Amino acid sequence: MNICTYSYEEYLHLVKSFHGNLAPGLIIGGFIVDLAMKNLPAGDFFDAVCETPVCLPDAVQILTPCTIGNGWLSIAPFGRFAVTLYEKYSGKGVRVFLDTEKLEAWPEVRDWYLKKKKKKEQNSDLLLAQIKEAGHQLLSVQKVQVEPEKVRRKKMGPVGICPVCGEAYPSKDGEKCRNCRGETPYTDVVSINATNQKVAG
Amino acid sequence: MNICTYSYEEYLHLVKSFHGNLAPGLIIGGFIVDLAMKNLPAGDFFDAVCETPVCLPDAVQILTPCTIGNGWLSIAPFGRFAVTLYEKYSGKGVRVFLDTEKLEAWPEVRDWYLKKKKKKEQNSDLLLAQIKEAGHQLLSVQKVQVEPEKVRRKKMGPVGICPVCGEAYPSKDGEKCRNCRGETPYTDVVSINATNQKVAG
Incomplete structure (x- = not known):
């Protein structure tokens, strides 16, 4: 059993090294990306859509040339466990998703995915064993036509200098950058002086 | 000259392999993450904020345990070229940014960053050489207090089954999943039948 060009064990190793732990969602994500790659639409270049930010983007980033x-x-924030790979120019795509109708044969996967058990009640060895056994059998495949402009990152456009912070920012954001317009998550911003920087550098 | 635990050349190799090409922003991103790591606030665990989705998240993902x-x-969508690493519990952080005031000594970097030249007018060898020579000298460092709840991914919460598509989704999104509420980027969704899936699997 392979996950794209890796053996299952090699893939687990990559998951640990990139993601930090053997998250069940990322292992299923490996099967999702693998099945999508096997159904890839014809064309030279493909882009990816991930329908949740949780775990799944890392499977795409480990296994395909597509990164954030x-x-x-x-990332399309639908909270569905699905990946679509689509031909960059035509938008023709294949969507692979975790199919709730196929979960009954793997109750530990079902209870984890549908949050029927709290984390401490889950049997994580059993969960990982059922995921490995189920593999593609948890998944369904659709052909889709993607409208790329609905998901693709917008171009940054012209650059301005924010009159408040003095940093470069996309002029389209307005007179000031979004941080200085009040969306900042920072308080107590203090410059560290050049001496410290020298030490640091 | 190192970028975190890698030599400069090793880092360029990782950039090529993960990101696909030697994007100038990702090379500067390497220096940004390196300088942030050298000024890391005390504590056991740090999280990262990247103030643009362009290039910079890949530097964080290559060089730190933090992934999407x-x-x-x-990602805080301010369009500023900055990374903050902060202690997960206290929110104490260090922010490193590309400082427009420091660009004058490296005109090719300045013209690229402030979009003063079109792509085909840029001298990419000179640009990469100036980035390598400048390194940390393009950057400034701030101490910041982060309000993590403003940037951290929200919890998914309880899971429901969407009555339209039949897939699991976060119940907090409403009666239907966001895809089926009209945010879908897909048209012409057609299931691929089990026979094809068997071939694929």
Whole structure:
């Protein structure tokens, strides 16, 4: 059993190293991306949509060329456990999702996925064993036509200098950058002086 | 010159392999994360905030344990070229940003960053050489107090089954999942039958 070009064990190793722990969602995510790759629409380049930010984006980033930073991976915040790979220009895509109708044969996966058990009541060995056994059998596949402009990262456009913080920002955000317009998560902002920076550098 | 635990050349190799190309922003991102790590606030665990989705999240994901999928990396959409690492519980953080006041000595970096030149007018060898030479000298450091609840991924909460698509989704999204409430980027959704799936699986 392989996950894309990796053996199952190699994939688990990558999950641990990139994601930090063997999250059940990321192991199922490996099967999702694997099945999507096997049904890839024809074309030279594909982009990815992940329908949740939880775990699944890391499966896409480990297994495909699509990352958050290069913009080929988008997150559509639907909270559904699904990945779509689509041909960049035509928008023709394949969507693979965890199918709730197929969960009955793997009750530990069902109870985990539908949150029927609290974390401490879950049997994590059994959960991982059922995921490994089930593999693609938890999943269903759809052909979809993607409207890329609905998911793809918007272009940044012209750059301005924010009159408040002095940093560069997208002019389209208005007279000030969004941080200085009040969306900041920071308080007590204090510059560290050049001497400290030298030590740091 | 190192980027965290990697030599500069090793880091470039990782950038190519994860991100697909030697994006200037991701190389500067390496220096940003490196400088932030050197000024890390005391504490056992840190989370990351990236103030743009462009390039920079990949530097964080390559160099730290924080990823989009594990939720330790958040994106605050301010369009500023900055990374903050903060202690998970206290919110004490260090913010490193590309400082527009420091750009004058590296005109090719300035023209690229402030979009003063079109892509085809840029000298990419010179740009990468100036980035390498400048390193931390493009950057400034601040101590900040982060309000984690403003940036951290919200908990998914209870799970429901969407009456339209039949998939699991966060109940807090309403009677139907957000895809089925009209935010879908998909048209022409067609199930691929089990036979095809068997071939694929």
